[in-house]
Amino acid sequence: MLSQIHSCSLLGIEGQIVTVEIDVLNGLPSYVLVGLPDTGVKESKERVYSALKNSGYSYPMKKITINLAPADLKKEGPAYDLPIALGLLMASEQLEPVDIESYVILGELSLSGEIKPINGILPMVLAARDHGFKKIMIPSANQYEAAVVEGIEILPVQSVAEAAAHLSGECCKAPCKVDIDALFKRSSTHNCETDxxxxxxxxxxxxxxxxxxxxxxxxxxxxxxxxxxxxxxxxxxxxxxxxxxxxxxxxxxxxxxxxxxxxxxxxxxxxxxxxxxxxxxxxxxxxxxxxxxxxxxxxxxxxxxxxxxxxxxxxxxxxxxxxxxxxxxxxxxxxxxxxxxxxxxxxxxxxxxxxxxxxxxxxxxxxxxxxxxxxxxxxxxxxxxxxxxxxxxxxxxxxxxxxxxxxxxxxxxxxxxxxxxxxxxxxxxxxxxxxxxxxxxxxxxxxxxxxxxxxxxxxxxxxxxxxxxxxxxxxxxxxxxxxxxxxxxxxxxxxxxxxxxxxxxxxxxx
The missing domain is CATH 3.40.50.300 (P-loop containing nucleotide triphosphate hydrolases)
Known part of the structure; x- marks a missing residue:
């Protein structure tokens, strides 16, 4: 079965939307990842495998092909762990998401299934908003950095299980919000030792x-x-x-x-x-x-x-x-x-x-x-x-x-x-x-x-x-x-x- 999830990459300090395509077919177990991934992206295979097993899901022992599109854009870092994991659950029919097309999903996985913070979250959120996406799912540790962007719902999650439960509608997460004006109401004097x-x-x-x-x-x-x-x-x-x-x-x-x-x-x-x-x-x-x-x-x-x-x-x-x-x-x-x-x-x-x-x-x-x-x-x-x-x-x-x-x-x-x-x-x-x-x-x-x-x-x-x-x-x-x-x-x-x-x-x- 084929599944698609939108994620994001970085080109300098600008975000670039990436589509994670996952195809799970019957056949001898194999894992192929294409789309110019670097070593950090290729190593997602082991993180995703352990994260799914330790979160109570079964890892599909079939022929797995993952494409990160566009294929001519270099993909770096662990931000694709969470979309790959959720895509595998969708392709193996363990997850039936609601309105997945309106989401951009980012996050690094630990072996236990917890979601770790990533660098560059702000330009990625800006790119998702500018491309018309309504929601973005990110690590909880990045939520306040991302929430300064208006015009898109920031949905922080702490684990694969929590992300899957939200996408399936079982347990909806409330979007994170911050008052950006309040951040600028702090003392206008720089924290400087010398006057x-x-x-x-x-x-x-x-x-x-x-x-x-x-x-x-x-x-x-x-x-x-x-x-x-x-x-x-x-x-x-x-x-x-x-x-x-x-x-x-x-x-x-x-x-x-x-x-x-x-x-x-x-x-x-x-x-x-x-x-x-x-x-x-x-x-x-x-x-x-x-x-x-x-x-x-x-x-x-x-x-x-x-x-x-x-x-x-x-x-x-x-x-x-x-x-x-x-x-x-x-x-x-x-x-x-x-x-x-x-x-x-x-x-x-x-x-x-x-x-x-x-x-x-x-x-x-x-x-x-x-x-x-x-x-x-x-x-x-x-x-x-x-x-x-x-x-x-x-x-x-x-x-x-x-x-x-x-x-x-x-x-x-x-x-x-x-x-x-x-x-x-x-x-x-x-x-x-x-x-x-x-x-x-x-x-x-x-x-x-x-x-x-x-x-x-x-x-x-x-x-x-x-x-x-x-x-x-x-x-x-x-x-x-x-x-x-x-x-x-x-x-x-x-x-x-x-x-x-x-x-x-x-x-x-x-």
Whole structure:
């Protein structure tokens, strides 16, 4: 007898509907599984056999053929265990389901028949809803992650027996529901150990962080050891703008695929990733035999903090150039080409030289001129050109440290950042995938960063004097747009352009 059950696969961070076809015929016992299964899918035979026997069902000792369609899509992981088990019960006439065509079914089986959680449940649920399915049966451990999706019934089950009883109508499960709005009503302050009010002085650097947070701009800090670069970077999450529901779901999909959600239902706070400088290219960008998201994708719509930037391998830094510009990463393998989103803020810090004290009035620099240039030369010109804000963070003397007044709290700064980001959300509401100023393309810049005649004349002078590239010119306009948004200005004025230029006039090479 032939049975069919709908399931789902992952292609990058997008779900793909898979039809599990099972044919049980009389003949010598055999088991054939086709449809490009990987080792994890092939091993389902042993898990399903034990799960059915230990749940009180009989395993059909006949000629079994299982096809996972479409046959040209690589199938990975144990998510097909439950649909295969239920399909075998249907094909061997041990289960007569009601309305099986409206279901998508997912789950990994233990040998006892219990259903274990799987990774990537959120994009699979979104795919099922978008393909018109009304119900999805998933492991109970994944129910709260899946229930943030509206428009489809989430039916959590704990065992094969429970799933079969629900499908046959013997014991109907109530769908799981969550109030997604309530998830965003928690404290709007990031769980951050450092507050900006604890940082004395460095007001110009704090202003740069505020602008970076408001427009999602890349930022490079250069200064001697102990000046406060890392401390301000670690306080940065406390002023990041609140995420919208759409942004939260986009980030949650990535963490769901990577298996990093832990007990969270949805990512309500922007990610902050801080990899060590020994990180490999693949771990930074993504990839592997089975491609997985890298740090740049895990930092999507959040922050990638690279402390001691010149200490990273030059090859690792160079591979950042493409995702910074394109805001996505494409990983090509034999079976597929996967694209992961990578629209992140890069916050980087560095010393001015190997010893750290070049230009410091209170410490003697021990580095030669060639060592200083070689150290700064580890960061290429094309990468520097992609950083919107570059500032020096000098060391503070004792008097300045003791007499500097307590600064603004992170909560006060965040109010302005949220207001500026709200302006951008309204402005780009009809632009798909466009959330903040740093994402503006040349076409968008022409539309949203229009200058008056005095401002055009000023930019012409700046362009010639600073010998800007076209990219550098566009980044100044995007930065000026953010400064104007922070002030609540509709049009970009000369003062906004002048401040934006100051943040690009510094070069680590001196």
């Amino acid at each position: 900006f009010s604890e940082i004395r002085g460095q007001e110009h650097a704090k202003r740069a962080f505020e602008i970076a947070a408001a427009g999602a701009h890349n930022l490079l800090l250069s200064g001697p050891p102990g000046a406060g670069k890392s401390m301000m970077a670690k306080a940065f999450p406390s002023i990041l703008p609140d995420m919208t529901v759409e942004e939260a779901l986009e980030v949650t999909k990535i963490y769901s695929v990577a298996g990093l959600l832990r007990d969270a239902q949805v990512m309500t706070e922007r990610p902050f990733r801080s990899p060590h400088h020994t990180i490999s290219n693949i771990s930074l960008i993504g990839g592997g035999r089975i491609p997985k998201p890298g740090e740049v994708s895990l930092a999507h719509l959040g922050v990638l903090f690279l402390d001691e930037l010149p200490e990273f391998k030059k090859s690792a830094l160079e591979v950042l150039r493409q995702p910074i510009e394109d805001q996505q990463v494409t990983i090509s393998r034999v079976n597929a080409s996967l694209t992961y989103p990578a629209s992140f803020m890069m916050i980087a810090s560095m010393n001015p030289c190997p010893c750290g004290y070049y230009g410091d009035p209170t410490h003697e620099c021990r580095c030669s001129t060639s060592e200083i240039h070689r150290y700064a030369g580890k960061i290429s010109g094309p990468l520097l050109d992609r950083i919107d804000i570059k500032i020096e963070v000098p060391a503070m003397d004792f008097d300045a440290l003791e007499t500097a007044p307590k600064g603004e709290s992170s909560a006060d700064i965040k109010v302005r950042v949220n207001a500026a980001r709200a302006v951008q959300n309204r402005r780009y509401g009809e632009e798909k995938g466009l959330y903040f100023n740093a994402q503006l393309s040349p076409r968008h810049i022409e539309k949203y960063c229009e200058l008056g005649m005095p401002e055009k004349q000023l930019m012409e002078k700046i362009y010639k004097k600073m010998n800007l590239s076209a990219r550098g010119y566009h980044r100044i306009l995007k930065l000026a747009r953010t400064i104007a948004d922070l002030e609540g200005a509709v049009e970009i004025k000369a003062a906004h352009l002048s401040e934006a230029v100051q943040y690009r006039s510094f070069s680590p090479e001196g």
